[in-house]
Amino acid sequence: EPEVTQTPSHQVTQMGQEVILRCVPISNHLYFYWYRQILGQKVEFLVSFYNNEISEKSEIFDDQFSVERPDGSNFTLKIRSTKLEDSAMYFCASKVSAENTGELFFGEGSRLTVL
């Protein structure tokens, strides 16, 4: 069964360092998302991406964050200068079409720990 894959599964970094989280969405999917989940808390939307551009972003997704689809398979989330409060599980998700009836397929997540 096709799946969304994420790397790394866990990254520890120092405050102020840049971090790149990588995702490979399901191959025929066109819509890509990043969500985050601070430990034990709700799943928060960060950004959606379609046709090589951001289609929507939340207030959390400030200038420290960026996304990119550098080739035909990878979808990356970059945090330019990490803060302690960026520690969370980051989930990548993809969807085959824009129809609101379609499900989101999630990766296993990348746990980011900022020290």
Add this chain to the structure above:
Amino acid sequence: GNSVTQMEGPVTLSEEAFLTINCTYTATGYPSLFWYVQYPGEGLQLLLKATKADDKGSNKGFEATYRKETTSFHLEKGSVQVSDSAVYFCALSENYGQNFVFGPGTRLSVLP
């Protein structure tokens, strides 16, 4: 804006007990509704969905019915198992290409 409210728990039940997790939503249009499940240490998996009023989604013994009149999508299971212990998220999707909105999650613990 759109929002999802669900009982936050934690919910602790004995094996074979009946489960209900309430979910209500606010949406400007006509959303699709979903329940996702997160097992310990894992990502979110779709459990079931319903895309129009009065539809019933079902999977693995879980059911939820899309009630437009009460804007609800309550999750039920007649007899829970220890393996059902997880966090359950109610979610909605509305508008072309827009993001999902998740509820806060309900942690379920089933004791043997």
